[in-house]
Amino acid sequence: MKCTICKNGDTRKGVTSITLQRDGATFVVRDVPADICQNCGEAYVSQNVSRTLLKRCELTLKSGVLVNISEYDGSGDAN
Numbered sequence: 179m180k181c182t183i184c185k186n187g188d189t190r191k192g193v194t195s196i197t198l199q200r201d202g203a204t205f206v207v208r209d210v211p212a213d214i215c216q217n218c219g220e221a222y223v224s225q226n227v228s229r230t231l232l233k234r235c236e237l238t239l240k241s242g243v244l245v246n247i248s249e250y251d252g253s254g255d256a257n
């Protein structure tokens with residue numbers, strides 16, 4: 179896939195770290211599968227993966243945790 183940010187690079191499968199911030203809480207998820215631009219480093223996360231991340235973020239928020247760093251485990255990801 180061609181990168182839509184720099185319009186020069188091609189993306190390749192890899193992993194990235196995603197940071198989500200909501201209601202004063204910060205969530206960092208490592209090893210998230212993404213298509214990474216080989217030119218500018220922009221990471222493209224699939225809809226399935228971002229949905230899984232948001233769901234996890236909400237569950238963690240409900241438990242009262244304000245800072246959470248975890249690794250992506252791929253549950254609920256159809257890819």
Ligand SMILES: [Zn+2]
Pocket residue numbers: 181182183184185186187215216217218219220
């Ligand atoms: Zn790019």
